[in-house]
Amino acid sequence: MGIASEALKDFKGFTMKNIPSVEPLSPGHRACQGCVEILALRLALKAIGTNVIVASATGCMEIVTSPYPQTAWRVPWIHVAFENAAAVISGVESAYKVLARKGRISPEDKVVFLGYGGDGGTADIGLQALSGALERGHDIVYICLDNEAYMNTGIQRSSSTPYGAMTTTSPPGKKSIGQTTWKKNVPAIAAAHDIPYVATASPAYPLDLMNKVKKAAMVPGPAYVHIFSVCPTGWRHPTNIAIEVAKMAVATNVFPLYEVIDGKWILSRKNPKPKPVVDYLKMQRRFAHLTEEEIEKIQARVNAEWEALLERCGEKKEPAPEGAEPSGE
């Protein structure tokens, strides 16, 4: 049995009945209305509880939670820079390890070491620090809050911005369709480090998200959770449909939910009847300029990626049984 499977063998998930009432990330922060990134962070923290130390990358979630002298954090939190949350939390974890060994802190209660960053801070500028931290095997949880662009600096493209999306540095025009490259697959990059636990999650499926974060916190060694973090401000859609947008991303297979436990890929949701991708794209103005041809191209890419994922998960290509849902729902 692998490290993660061993640690998770008696795993008990959250249910609607026992969602923790604790709020380590308090209300009263300054995120935009309808921000799903802050919701993702809140749910992740609820799943972990208060015995945690958090290292934040620069980005929306840092700015909106910590304008001095206010703080939305009820747990110890440190922000250092844009690209180094993974390295900072590695340092914190190393310190705890040696201080416990030397008897300078009590080793009893297991502290969770959580680093998080946006997709820019994870997929681009912070990828090196993340890779280093995963490779060295620190007992940390790293969460990427993927809102598919650099939102804090005003909606610039990242390597996690999907093909065709409009951002302020991938504007559509006579000679461009917007973002010209396909989204970088960071969860697969994380999994390629052979770490015990990798998962994708979405706040549209809050129990699934919380259970995955809880698992990430339980496994020894590095764990990576990639969370789809809808941003009405950057994606250009009404704030009240943010969760519907997130649901549609899963329903169309644009953002599939899965886990990689000890290297074994497992679908969280089999999605027998995927909706057409256009249903997802048309909800958001960042895709409003796309032609039918481009939309077909995106659909083809989504199909291909889904097939590849099914194969990785060892799933047959026939439709899965009705009603397969993410765990805990």
Add this chain to the structure above:
Amino acid sequence: MGRRVGMEVSIAAAEAVALIDVDVVAAYPITPQTHIVEHLSELVANGHLDAEFVPVESEHSAMSVCVGAAAAGARTFTSTSAQGYALMVEICYIASSMRLPIVMVMANRAMSAPISIWNDHADMMLARDTGWIQTVAENGQEVVDLLIHAYRVAEDHRVLLPVIVNLDGFILSHVIEPIELPSKEEVQKYLPPYKPALRLDPKNPVTMGPVGVPEIYTEAKKAQDEALKNSKKVIIEAWEEFAKHFGRTYRPVETYKCEDAEVILLLMGSIAETAMRAVDAMRARGKKVGLARIRLFRPFPVEELVSTLKNARTVAVIDRALGFNGHVGPVCAEVKSMLFDHGLTPYVWNYIAGLGGRDVTVENFIEMVDMVEAKAAKKEPMGYEIINVRE
């Protein structure tokens, strides 16, 4: 009891870090500091030092790990040079602003391009405005002693600032010298365990590194500036205590035959030993020459330098880096502005010497003194000159 050893200075630096009993070492190789982290990895591997050795993937992460570890309450060490420092400098500003007592050895090396692994002070100058305390060693004994001193200063609650101990790459880092290594007990007596003022602890949550809105940023910076200025008295006090414990005396500026000197050579680092021989040679010829060496570069030792230079008619400041401002090197610029503030008007000429490992010889120093006297006599406009350039 301490022991006298013959040891490569880098190895001695690592041994000192072990005596200091650091908790976390973040390590990334770069010549000429590599022997330090290599030897530390051995000390950890063979159980001589109980520390977490974090072999990071870059210097940027080395400093990031140090910040995380120090914030969590661990005594922390790293070491670098030149390009490595340039990669970590972003986080170095943050480490001092967050008041984390990290200690780092910088084995000074020239900055690329052209790539050069050899010694000058360009990297030290890059560190100049980051808010770290900086000391500069002349020899191996000083490296060991300044390291022990660095932690005592950094962790003092009246200071809480990170410290760089500078040592000349190769010229000092790679030579074997006789060194007195104190015992662990002696070090422990001098250096109490690190007690962080604040630490990341779930039992007592704090927010570290928040957003500094315009209403508070200036105040935060003023507080940091004052902390650095105020550190000087603690630095001196810690040296006085050091003398009591270990018998070796240190001060911010070291002087040699300056009392009656008409010409003073002013410099930093290991070339002082060569300059001293030049001073002896010139004194033997009846020339009133003295030597002043800056040991404490940050905070800048204004009072000590003023009292050293106040009677000199002529000063030759030797920089080992360029300032690229077209009129003076970086250390000389600070010396001149300080003299101006104190109404002192000696003739000051600036020599840029020893770039990228170029030798600076006894003869060079003698020539510098001769040339600066001639310039002063002719009342030439003050300026700078790169010496030993092959035309």
